[in-house]
Amino acid sequence: MSQVNVIPFHKGSMDMKDLLGGKGANLGEMTRSGLPVPPGFTITTRACLEYYKAEENLTSQQKQEIATALTALEKETGKQLGSSDQPLLVSVRSGAVFSMPGMMDTVLNLGLNDQTVLGLARLTDNERFAYDCYRRFIQMFSDVVLGIPHYRFERIIDERKGQTQTSSDTELTAPDWQWVIDRFKKVVREETGEVFPQDPMEQLYRAVIAVFDSWNNQRARIYRKIHKIPDDLGTAVNVQAMVFGNLGENSGTGVAFTRSPSTGEKTLYGEYLINAQGEDVVAGIRTPEPISSLKNEMPEVFEQFQRIARKLEDHYQDMQDIEFTVERGKLYLLQTRSGKRTAHAAVKIAVDLVQEGVIDRKTALKRVDPEQLDQILHRRIDPDAHLNVIAKGLPASPGAASGQIVFDADKAERWSQEGKKVILVRPETTPEDIHGIISSQGVLTSRGGMTSHAAVVARGMGKPCICGCEEIAIDLKKKTIQVNEVVLQEGEELSIDGGTGEVIKGIVPLIDPELSDEFQKLLRWADEYRRLSIRTNADNPADAAKALQFGAEGVGLCRTEHMFMETERIPLVRSMILAETQEQREEALQRLLPLQKEDFKGIFEAMKGLPVTIRLLDPPLHEFLPNMEELLIDLTRMQMTPDTDPQALQEKETLLKKVRTLHEFNPMLGHRGCRLGLIHPEIYAMQVEAIFLAAAEVLEAGGTVEPEIMVPLVGHVNELKELRKRIEEVAKQVKSKTKYQIPYTVGTMIELPRAALTADEIAAEADFFSFGTNDLTQTTFGYSRDDAEGKFLHHYVDQKILPDNPFITLDTAGVGKLVSMGVNLGRQTKPALKTGICGEHGGEKESIFFCHQSGLDYVSCSPFRVPLARLAAAQAALGKSVEED
Ligand code: PEP
Ligand code: MG
Numbered sequence: 001m002s003q004v005n006v007i008p009f010h011k012g013s014m015d016m017k018d019l020l021g022g023k024g025a026n027l028g029e030m031t032r033s034g035l036p037v038p039p040g041f042t043i044t045t046r047a048c049l050e051y052y053k054a055e056e057n058l059t060s061q062q063k064q065e066i067a068t069a070l071t072a073l074e075k076e077t078g079k080q081l082g083s084s085d086q087p088l089l090v091s092v093r094s095g096a097v098f099s100m101p102g103m104m105d106t107v108l109n110l111g112l113n114d115q116t117v118l119g120l121a122r123l124t125d126n127e128r129f130a131y132d133c134y135r136r137f138i139q140m141f142s143d144v145v146l147g148i149p150h151y152r153f154e155r156i157i158d159e160r161k162g163q164t165q166t167s168s169d170t171e172l173t174a175p176d177w178q179w180v181i182d183r184f185k186k187v188v189r190e191e192t193g194e195v196f197p198q199d200p201m202e203q204l205y206r207a208v209i210a211v212f213d214s215w216n217n218q219r220a221r222i223y224r225k226i227h228k229i230p231d232d233l234g235t236a237v238n239v240q241a242m243v244f245g246n247l248g249e250n251s252g253t254g255v256a257f258t259r260s261p262s263t264g265e266k267t268l269y270g271e272y273l274i275n276a277q278g279e280d281v282v283a284g285i286r287t288p289e290p291i292s293s294l295k296n297e298m299p300e301v302f303e304q305f306q307r308i309a310r311k312l313e314d315h316y317q318d319m320q321d322i323e324f325t326v327e328r329g330k331l332y333l334l335q336t337r338s339g340k341r342t343a344h345a346a347v348k349i350a351v352d353l354v355q356e357g358v359i360d361r362k363t364a365l366k367r368v369d370p371e372q373l374d375q376i377l378h379r380r381i382d383p384d385a386h387l388n389v390i391a392k393g394l395p396a397s398p399g400a401a402s403g404q405i406v407f408d409a410d411k412a413e414r415w416s417q418e419g420k421k422v423i424l425v426r427p428e429t430t431p432e433d434i435h436g437i438i439s440s441q442g443v444l445t446s447r448g449g450m451t452s453h454a455a456v457v458a459r460g461m462g463k464p465c466i467c468g469c470e471e472i473a474i475d476l477k478k479k480t481i482q483v484n485e486v487v488l489q490e491g492e493e494l495s496i497d498g499g500t501g502e503v504i505k506g507i508v509p510l511i512d513p514e515l516s517d518e519f520q521k522l523l524r525w526a527d528e529y530r531r532l533s534i535r536t537n538a539d540n541p542a543d544a545a546k547a548l549q550f551g552a553e554g555v556g557l558c559r560t561e562h563m564f565m566e567t568e569r570i571p572l573v574r575s576m577i578l579a580e581t582q583e584q585r586e587e588a589l590q591r592l593l594p595l596q597k598e599d600f601k602g603i604f605e606a607m608k609g610l611p612v613t614i615r616l617l618d619p620p621l622h623e624f625l626p627n628m629e630e631l632l633i634d635l636t637r638m639q640m641t642p643d644t645d646p647q648a649l650q651e652k653e654t655l656l657k658k659v660r661t662l663h664e665f666n667p668m669l670g671h672r673g674c675r676l677g678l679i680h681p682e683i684y685a686m687q688v689e690a691i692f693l694a695a696a697e698v699l700e701a702g703g704t705v706e707p708e709i710m711v712p713l714v715g716h717v718n719e720l721k722e723l724r725k726r727i728e729e730v731a732k733q734v735k736s737k738t739k740y741q742i743p744y745t746v747g748t749m750i751e752l753p754r755a756a757l758t759a760d761e762i763a764a765e766a767d768f769f770s771f772g773t774n775d776l777t778q779t780t781f782g783y784s785r786d787d788a789e790g791k792f793l794h795h796y797v798d799q800k801i802l803p804d805n806p807f808i809t810l811d812t813a814g815v816g817k818l819v820s821m822g823v824n825l826g827r828q829t830k831p832a833l834k835t836g837i838c839g840e841h842g843g844e845k846e847s848i849f850f851c852h853q854s855g856l857d858y859v860s861c862s863p864f865r866v867p868l869a870r871l872a873a874a875q876a877a878l879g880k881s882v883e884e885d
Contacts, residue, residue: 027240030312033315042095089242133244135180138181246276247327252273252275259319268291271291317358347522351518370871377864387495393472405490407425423496425443441464443465444465495507522871526873532852535613538603539558548608561623604695604698614687617677617687622662631659672713678723707744709746712748760829767834809844835857848869
């Protein structure tokens with residue numbers, strides 16, 4: 001059966017998105033609803049995949065279908081490709097199923113050659129324009145199709161500007177461009193050994209192939225990796241009759257959003273350039289005018305555009321990002337798509353659309369990506385701070401950031417790998433800079449507008465960004481920026497506020513975010529639909545209070561080791577570990593007891609009676625002692641110093657001896673978790689007593705408490721059985737001391753495969769299970785997290801040996817299977833067994849979808865991820881699944 005490779009716009013529609021890509025489907029939909037779209041056709045994603053199979057050439061059927069579609073396009077426009085009387089010029093653009101702005105390649109003005117350029121000059125009565133188009137075409141085609149670096153051509157243009165003593169492209173005349181074109185052609189001959197292709201059909205086929213190939217370029221791959229877009233979809237290619245925004249002062253081109261992509265405000269938002277081609281706006285070479293000025297410059301066009309924008313938004317029921325061109329006063333739409341937006345805007349738009357009666361609540365909840373909510377919770381500059389503002393640019397992506405100035409993407413990446421925080425400062429960014437943007441805290445550019453590359457990419461990533469900050473002179477050679485008298489070198493500290501556009505010298509104090517009414521509203525809607533309960537991982541009252549404010553319904557994991565690590569407590573903890581006798585150890589523990597009690601009391605109070613799961617000490621004891629190698633060095637130094645105090649020397653030696661005794665070959669699988677509690681019962685006994693005493697004090701003060709005592713790293717039911725018995729004994733003792741009957745439960749973490757496999761046995765001793773998927777991932781894969789992430793895991797993900805880092809996204813096939821098995825087996829024994837997850841996966845969208853599907857009762861995550869978890873849990877309940885996402 002022969003398949004369709006090419007579909008004209010007037011036959012396309014939104015439901016053909018898989019075949020036509022997002023852009024092609026939209027062009028089809030717009031054409032069919034009668035909007036002024038230049039005609040054209042889409043070469044399908046299926047053709048692209050077939051091309052990959054055919055190994056680097058278009059099939060003869062594909063070529064034939066392209067030729068047929070082209071003939072129809074020629075008929076429709078009354079122009080012909082290659083004709084010198086009525087030359088048809090086309091654009092050749094990529095268009096994948098998921099939008100990947102700027103990541104793949106485009107060729108404009110295709111169809112120009114030494115003959116057709118004359119026709120174009122005649123037709124437009126503008127020789128300069130025609131040669132300018134031709135040189136742009138050679139440049140783009142050479143870059144995209146022939147792989148000749150851009151700078152070879154830029155140098156020639158600069159040379160001509162030097163000769164003619166001009167400074168901008170617009171000052172070059174038709175003969176200048178002819179001179180430039182001659183030189184361009186020589187470069188092509190030198191670089192490729194062939195003449196610049198003159199046959200427009202050859203140009204077209206080669207451009208289509210290059211766009212197909214650009215699916216696999218490095219920046220597109222990186223983009224797909226970040227946004228989790230599958231690599232095997234391929235791209236469609238749109239071939240469209242060119243319209244020109246650079247035909248003089250009554251022409252122009254621009255990009256506009258139907259609502260602000262930055263704040264979500266319902267107002268037309270965008271910018272345009274008079275006498276320019278589309279790439280000039282996106283590339284940020286000239287700083288464009290705000291769309292509102294179009295009202296004065298071209299009132300009729302503005303009026304028409306506004307009408308169409310409203311119509312498009314109504315049609316798609318979402319905020320649209322529209323590209324348009326005005327050719328000699330006539331408006332054309334080049335594309336519309338759902339606009340990328342900041343998290344603030346996403347929330348506001350979703351809630352506003354519900355209130356405007358356009359969409360329902362369920363749709364609104366599905367519209368906002370939970371991962372994006374992180375952005376809203378970003379910190380901002382303390383309004384009381386004194387700021388040394390040195391310049392102001394366009395507020396392109398909100399949030400504040402500080403870091404060391406760095407001028408190129410590679411260095412940004414290197415420095416960030418070294419642990420430095422950097423701000424990437426560039427005249428403008430291109431898709432080649434994407435790794436630098438990823439590595440930086442924020443981006444500052446001196447050129448470009450709100451829709452420039454830097455702005456779009458930073459917004460998508462939730463990074464602060466300022467664009468078009470023209471006051472700043474960037475000297476890439478000297479590696480400095482200068483604003484008036486202030487000169488800053490690479491490595492110096494700079495802050496940016498992407499919400500106001502302010503560039504600030506030095507580091508600034510940041511404060512926690514406030515949550516907008518819309519944000520609260522959306523999360524309240526989420527609460528109505530979700531089934532999973534949301535808890536938080538917190539081990540101090542401040543974090544617990546923050547999480548409560550974000551909507552947490554309890555503490556799912558309070559790690560007690562952090563309390564032991566506090567600087568002033570370390571000597572006490574060490575004396576407990578170093579104790580020679582049971583009495584000495586008990587004494588040290590008795591001194592720790594009141595401190596632990598206060599810790600727990602603070603958290604109980606902060607959580608106002610909600611359940612608090614406290615995990616007994618987990619890590620091996622040597623973690624609280626100094627590092628063995630450092631101790632050895634210290635000791636050697638002391639031994640070599642003649643007047644060392646003998647007592648100090650002896651203490652050091654004892655310490656080293658103890659560290660050596662506690663040393664383990666593999667601490668991750670060693671004497672930790674409940675094993676520690678069973679061998680040193682007095683430690684857990686102290687902790688449990690502290691929990692009950694704290695609870696009693698809260699009850700005494702008229703409060704309520706719901707402590708849940710959690711035993712870590714159980715692998716055999718007998719471990720839990722024994723510890724449960726001891727916990728109950730302490731409970732009795734405290735009751736007799738305080739007279740308070742503390743309501744409490746005892747449960748365990750399931751973080752070893754054996755625990756999941758024997759969950760039916762373990763459930764007999766447990767009131768609840770909390771899946772510790774950090775350890776469960778380590779022990780299921782047999783990876784130690786630190787070693788894996790430092791050594792081979794990135795390679796595994798790059799090479800697609802693993803689909804994701806399993807420490808970030810739950811490995812549903814393996815670790816997830818153990819979780820489901822644990823839940824089911826546990827409930828066989830105890831149908832009402834409470835189950836949750838407290839590994840880091842509890843705050844990750846896809847893992848939350850999985851937890852919902854597996855029937856867990858709650859997820860627990862860090863305080864700042866609680867809102868994300870509320871939304872993801874609602875989406876899960878509304879039917880989003882791991883596969884679908
Ligand atoms: C876990 O293992 O998932 C867990 C929450 O415990 P920790 O990360 O403290 O080992
Ligand atoms: Mg663990």
